[in-house]
Every structure is written in structure tokens, then in C-alpha cells.
Amino acid sequence: MIAFKLAYRNLVGAGLRTFLIVFVLSVAYVLIIFMNGLYQGWEREGKFEMIRWEVGQGQYWEEDYDPYDPITLTDAHAPLPVSLAKATDNGSAAAILITQATVYPEGRMLGIMLKGISAGQQVLAIPTEQFASREDEIPALIGTRFAQSANLNVGDRMLVRWRDVNGTFDATELTIAGIFNSSVPAVDNGQIWISLEKLQQMTGMPGEATLLVMGEHADMPAEVAGWEFKGHDVLFAELDQMIKTKSIGGSVFYLILLALALLAVFDTQVLSIFRRQREIGTYISMGMTRSQVVGLFTTEGAMHAILALLLGAVYGTPLLLYIGSKGLGMPEGTDSFGLAAAQRIMPYYSAALVIGTIILVIVATTIVSYMPSRKIAKMNPTEAIRGRIQ
């Protein structure tokens, strides 16, 4: 306690130099929390939206399905397994059948993924209730991105051409019944959604699906013959990887700032131990042991981090909370990476992030304060009092 008091007095007495170091350290705190909060917010938001629009609580894939290889789609369909039928029937799982197709809006030709999804599903946010509109035509749903890039509007009719189960081409007309706005490009770009029953009829694959998206209330059996379960670990792997890459890139900035501040603390310590020999000798003459003096100087250096924490809290808390409530606009085209990204990201500052950052900065500052201070333990007090140590 006394060490804190003395360290505080000494630091405050040192004036501008202390303030500059404390300021830079405080910026390091705020920046570390802000940047990581942003990535965590993005991750949370991204996952939340992906769960809502694409992945649910996990998926069962027909064993031949490979999303990276559209050629496999001709084989990647199978009758729904009995163990999952109940969930699909009551809407707690969404069955999806996927096939490649071509559409011809106003004479143009576009290669697309035609996806059939059960109309009664309550798992994904895709507004499948709109399928129930009319009997005579095929109502289709698309996302805003695709609508914009392909210049499609509600009410547009177009020819669609696909191969059925035997590989024979067939064609019919579908109508854009609705355009939904999702932050998940994977359900939007180049995709047209129609009802599962319609697609099953069109392709001659009644009762079949390519994958099943499971909702919160669905039972998820561990083993389903012919189907493979993909949990969040697999389905989020790409998003996780991307955020990790980005956050490593982003961390370079604040790590440099932190390193600069630590260097300044180190330098201050070296200098003050050299300049304050007489003071060190005097402490010893008054009955402090050398290790107590080491502790005093270490505390003094580490105190930079404590003062920086207070200063950082003063301007950082309102700043971070403000950005946290308003969100941060993402630059155009962030979602062109093909991964979920909202227009605005809400940074998320977890307790672990805040506490972890505080510990990181305090521990790092303490270490760089301690290293030069060890020299005191080897000082001869009589020489220190005379200020004669070189």
C-alpha cells in the first residue's frame, strides 16, 4: 500500500513525461478493447445471422453433398431419413433440395442454384410462407443482392431450365413472389428459392432432399445412415478463420502502440534508477531493504498502467459505449468476401475481453518496470547515497 502511495507521488511529481506515457498506454487499452470488441461483435452478429438464415443449429448433409463442387449436386439427394421426418413435418427442421438451373429473365441467361425449401419450415428466416400464394405458377424468393445484380423485381416472370433425375432437360416459368433482405450472402447471391414440393416434382425426386437445417427444438440423432451431421464447428469454420485473419491484421496496430508505451516505461525506469541513486541510497539508509526498493520502483513503473486504466476509463468508457450502441458502419463490399456481414457492426465488449486487456497491459508494464529495477538489488548503498554508481 505504501509502495502505491509513494509510486503515485513520484509519478505525479514527474509530470509531463508520466502523462505522455499514461496517455499512450490508455489509448492502447481503449484500442485493444475496441478492435477486439469489433471482431467479437462481428463474430456474434455474423453467427447470429448465419443461424437465422443459413445454418440453424446444425445440418445433416446427404453424404455426397459438397458445397464447393456443384457437379456433385446431381447425386447429392436422397429420401429423407425416417428419424428426421418428424422434425421436418412439424417445421422444426427445414429440408432443402438443391439443383443447378438456368433462368432467362428478359432474354438474358443466368446460371443459378435452384433451392427447394419446405414451405412450413420454422427454422430459417427465409419467408417461405409466401410460397403458398398461387397454385398456377411457381412463386420464387430471392435476396436483395441477387435482385440488384440481376436486375429482378417482384412480379417478374422468367423461364427456368433444369435437369431432372434422369438428366433430361425440362423448363417452366417461375414468378418472383418476394425479395428478402438478409445479411448472409450464402442464401442470396445467385440463388432462387422455391417450395420443396415443387422442386421435388420438377426434378422427379419426391420426398428427397440434399440437406436438412435443424431448428432449436429438433432432436438431432448422432448417427443417420447416409447423412452426415455438420455442427457449428464445421459450418462456422470459414467465418471463424476469416475473423481470425482479420483480427491478427488489426492487432498489429495496437501491438505497436503498446510496444511503444512499454518501451517508454522501460526507458523511464532505466533513467530514473540511474538518476535517483541518491534517493535509492536514502531509502536504504532509512531502513528499506533493497528488494523493497526494487518493489517500489517496479510499482512505480506499473503504476503507469493503473493511471492509464483510470484515464482510459474516463474517455474510453463513453466512447466505447457510444460506438457500442450506434454500431460501426462497415465499408461497402465487406460482404463480397461471401461471408455474413451486416451494414453496421455492433462491437461487443465481453467481460473477459475487458478484464483480459487490463491484465495484459498491467502485467506487461510490470515486467518492463521490473527488469531495469533488478539493478537496485545489486547496488552498494554507500555508493548509491553518494550518487557515484555509473
Place this chain on the structure above:
Amino acid sequence: MKNGTIITIENLAKHYPMGGGKFTALSDINLTFSKGEFTGIVGPSGSGKTTMLNIIGSLDTPSEGATNVLGTTSREMTPKVAATLRKKHIGFIFQTYNLMSVYTVYENVEFPLLLLKKSVSERKKAVMDAIQWVGLTDKIKSKPPQLSGGESQRVAIARAMVKRPELVLADEPTANLDAKNSHHILRTMEQLNRELQTTFIFATHDDKVIQYLRRIITLEDGTVASDEIAKQ
């Protein structure tokens, strides 16, 4: 030890390594000091006064011989024991004052009591008393850079005295002071010596100090040339 003896020094020698061999700063020292003395170790520069004071103050250790300072022998004197001895029983006064420039007068004087973990109220009373002894009550909020040399040394005296130690060691306390201030601080120390029975040992070659001494130990080239009671 005789009744009233607080320090004994037997066959003390102090060598410093120097070049290939060694330099002898003190040799053949045999001395005793009693409670309440007001004594000076006197001699020209380089005669070994500071070295002797540092050994008495347990900041340094003898190369040969033995000491007993306030009941602790040089054999028992580990750095930790020495630190405790200084913390509780010994006050130092230096030629260069050695005040902490960022602390106020009050905080400088308070420091030894913080080390002793005294309560707030004990500290406050003792600090105010000590500052009053040296006549600086109006300067408690000042910091050392705002004080004159004489005032600074008075703060140093208050700091050395605040814990009411048995022994005060003052190394050339007047060397940086003019005559008026020298007399002032010497009268202050003389008075504290009388009122609190604190033992004072000076290292000095200043005639103004010597006038006040009741016992004068003269060092020449690291040995005791004379040890006499001053006639006043």
C-alpha cells in the same frame, strides 16, 4: 558492554579492493560510544570518517574486527537485520540533504513512519512535533526545491528525528551551509540531544561543528589519532 554503552568497535579495519591489492580506509579502530553522546569524528577529507559512520550505521560491514551497534553484532548483521535496525533505531543526516524532491516537507518527514507502519494519527502527531522542533511549521506544504539549504537540512533533521531514534549519524551536515544556518541546525540538534537523550555522531571537518561537540575523535589516515572530551 558497560552500562550505557550503545556502540562498541573492536579492532576494526576496512579495506577496499584497489587495482591488484587493497586500500585500507580504516585500521586498528577501538572505540565505545555511550547513550546521549554528542560526538564528532573529525579529520581531513579522505581520512575515513564517512566509512566509519557507514559501518556504525550498518550500511557497510567491517573487513576485520567486530562491532556491536545497539545490541546487534557485526556477525549477526544480515542485510535484513541491518535494515530493521536502521528503520527502528538509526537516523541519517547527509551533507546533500537527500530529500525526496517530489514529496512535500510533511511527506518527507512522514516517510520513516510509513516504513514503521505507524497509524495515521500517530504519524500526524509525530510529524508535526518533528517539524516544530526544527521550526518549519509554516513550510509543511512546500517541496524541497522551494527551500533554502538551511531549511532543507532542517527538514532532513526532522526526518531523522521523527521516529525518535536512539542514534543519529550526521555526515558533514553543515558542509553546504553558511555560518548562520550551520549554527541554527547545530543548536537544534544540541537541543534535541539534550531533550530526547538521542546520541549524535557527526563526521565533520567544520570548525563550526567542532565548537558544539562534547567529544572529539580525530582520524588520521584511517586510524584514531586522538579521542578527547572537549572543553567548553
